[in-house]
Amino acid sequence: MDTRTRQVEEIQPGTPGLLTVYACGPTVYRYAHVGNLRTFLLTDLIRRTAEQSGLRVKLVQNITDVGHLQDDSGIDLGGEDKLLAQARAENKDPFVVARFYEDAFHADLAALNVRPADAYPRASEWIESMIALISRLLEQGNAYEVDGSVYFAAQSFDTYGAISGNRLEDLRAGHGATGESTAEGKRFHADWALWKAAGAQREMTWESPWGYGFPGWHTECSAMSVELLGERIDVHTGGIDLRFPHHEDERAQSDSAVGHEVVKHWVHGEHLLFEGRKMAKSTGNVVLVSDVVQRGYDPLALRLAFLQTRYRQQANLSWAAIEGADRLLARWRGLLAEWAEQPSKPMCAEVSADFQEAFENDLDTPRAVQLLRRLEKAELPDGSKLETFLWTDGYLGLDLAREIGKPRAEVPAGAQALLDERAAARAAKDFDASDRLRDELAAVGVVVKDTKDGQTWSLG
Ligand code: AMP
Ligand code: ZN
Numbered sequence: 386m387d388t389r390t391r392q393v394e395e396i397q398p399g400t401p402g403l404l405t406v407y408a409c410g411p412t413v414y415r416y417a418h419v420g421n422l423r424t425f426l427l428t429d430l431i432r433r434t435a436e437q438s439g440l441r442v443k444l445v446q447n448i449t450d451v452g453h454l455q456d457d458s459g460i461d462l463g464g465e466d467k468l469l470a471q472a473r474a475e476n477k478d479p480f481v482v483a484r485f486y487e488d489a490f491h492a493d494l495a496a497l498n499v500r501p502a503d504a505y506p507r508a509s510e511w512i513e514s515m516i517a518l519i520s521r522l523l524e525q526g527n528a529y530e531v532d533g534s535v536y537f538a539a540q541s542f543d544t545y546g547a548i549s550g551n552r553l554e555d556l557r558a559g560h561g562a563t564g565e566s567t568a569e570g571k572r573f574h575a576d577w578a579l580w581k582a583a584g585a586q587r588e589m590t591w592e593s594p595w596g597y598g599f600p601g602w603h604t605e606c607s608a609m610s611v612e613l614l615g616e617r618i619d620v621h622t623g624g625i626d627l628r629f630p631h632h633e634d635e636r637a638q639s640d641s642a643v644g645h646e647v648v649k650h651w652v653h654g655e656h657l658l659f660e661g662r663k664m665a666k667s668t669g670n671v672v673l674v675s676d677v678v679q680r681g682y683d684p685l686a687l688r689l690a691f692l693q694t695r696y697r698q699q700a701n702l703s704w705a706a707i708e709g710a711d712r713l714l715a716r717w718r719g720l721l722a723e724w725a726e727q728p729s730k731p732m733c734a735e736v737s738a739d740f741q742e743a744f745e746n747d748l749d750t751p752r753a754v755q756l757l758r759r760l761e762k763a764e765l766p767d768g769s770k771l772e773t774f775l776w777t778d779g780y781l782g783l784d785l786a787r788e789i790g791k792p793r794a795e796v797p798a799g800a801q802a803l804l805d806e807r808a809a810a811r812a813a814k815d816f817d818a819s820d821r822l823r824d825e826l827a828a829v830g831v832v833v834k835d836t837k838d839g840q841t842w843s844l845g
Pocket of ligand 2: 408409410447606631
C-alpha cells in the first residue's frame with residue numbers, strides 16, 4: 386500500500402531486476418522495543434518477497450546517532466538531543482552509548498531472522514553529505530539561514546503534505562512541521578531546521594559553513610538515501626508515525642534537491658499496541674526481545690505473532706498471543722521433523738501459488754498463515770507437506786526446519802523391537818497383530834500413527 390497515492394500499487398523496480406529499498410532505522414539511545422521491531426520486520430518481508438520472485442534487493446537502513454530531538458510521541462524535547470540526554474543519564478560518552486545500542490539493535494534483528502541490510506550508515510558519519518545537501522537547497526532558494534541555523538522553506542515545495550495529507554495552511558503556528566516553535570527565527574511556522582546552530586551544546590557538533598552545529602533529524606535520511614541508493618528509490622519504509630513530519634520533510638528536501646520525485650513508493654507499518662495501548666517508552670509498556678526470551682519463548686514466536694496481523698493494521702500484542710505463537714511454531718517444527726522421515730514429494734502447487742499470491746498482494750500474511758494451518762491438516766503425502774512448508778519459510782523466516790534431523794527423544798527400552806514387529810505385521814496385512822502391538826507400544830508410552838507412507842511414532 387503506497388501511503389502517498391493511497392493505493393495498492395504494483396512495484397516495478399526502476400532498474401529491471403534490482404529493487405532499491407531505504408528503511409528508516411533506529412535512534413540508538415535505548416534498546417529497540419518489539420514495536421520498533423515490527424516496523425523493521427515489514428522491510429524484511431518486502432525484501433524476502435522480492436527475492437523469492439527473483440529480484441536482487443539493495444537495502445539501506447540508517448542509524449540515527451545524532452539530531453533526534455523529539456520523544457516517541459512526537460513531542461519536542463526542548464532542543465535536547467535524545468542521545469545526549471541518555472548519555473548524561475548513563476554518565477558516558479554519547480558515541481559509546483550509541484554504539485552499544487546499535488550492537489543491541491543488530492542482535493535483535495538477528496534474533497528475529499531479519500536479514501542484514503547492505504549498509505547501515507550512521508548519521509554522524511555523513512555530516513559532509515548533509516552539508517552538501519543543505520548548501521544546494523540554500524543555493525536553489527529552498528532554504529535560508531538565520532543565526533547559524535538553516536531552515537527549509539516549506540512553501541518552496543509545491544506538493545508538501547502529499548504523504549500525510551497535511552496542508553501547510555492547516556498546520557498551526559507553534560505546531561509546525563517539526564514541533565518547533567516559530568520563536569527561533571523561522572520565517573514561516575511550518576519551516577524546519579536542516580541545520581541547527583550549536584548554541585550551548587558542546588558534544589556532537591560539527592563545523593559547517595554556518596558555524597558549529599548539528600543536523601536536523603530529517604536531513605540525514607535525504608542525504609544518505611540519495612547518495613547510497615541514487616536519485617530514484619523504489620521503496621521507502623518506516624513506522625506510520627514517521628509519515629509526518631519526518632517523511633514529509635525528507636521528501637520535500639530530496640525532491641527539491643534533485644528536481645524530481647525520488648521515492649516511488651512509501652510504505653508504512655501500523656503501530657504495535659501492547660495490551661491495548663501503543664507501545665512506547667513514554668507510555669511505559671515497552672517489551673524487549675530479551676523479555677520474550679527470559680519468559681522462555683523463542684524470539685521467532687514474536688515474528689510469527691506479528692505475521693498474524695497485516696502490517697497496515699494495528700496489532701495488539703499480549704503475552705497470550707506470544708505464547709500461542711510459540712506453541713504453533715513448536716508444533717510446525719515438530720511436524721516437519723516427523724514428515725522429513727518420509728520420502729520427499731513435490732510441493733503442493735495449489736497451496737504454494739495461493740501462498741505466493743498472499744505475500745505478493747500487499748503482504749497478506751494472516752492469509753498466508755491460515756493457508757499453512759490448512760495445509761498442515763490436508764490429505765496430502767507428508768513429503769509434499771514438508772516441501773511446501775520448507776519453501777514458504779523463505780518468506781516467513783521462522784526456521785521451520787530447525788528440528789529436522791535432530792536426534793529424537795529416546796524410544797523406551799524394547800519399543801524399537803515392537804515397532805519393527807508392527808511394521809512387519811502391517812506389511813503382511815496381519816491387522817490383529819498390528820493392533821495388539823499398537824496397544825503394547827501405547828502401554829510403554831509410544832503412540833503410533835499410520836500414514837499413507839508408513840507408520841510414525843511419537844512419545845505420548
Ligand atoms: P525510533 O528508534 O524511535 O526512531 O523508531 C524506530 C522505528 O520504529 C520507526 O520507524 C518508528 O516509526 C517505529 N515505531 C515506533 N513505535 C512503534 C510502535 N509502537 N509500533 C510499530 N512501530 C513503531
Ligand atoms: Zn528516516
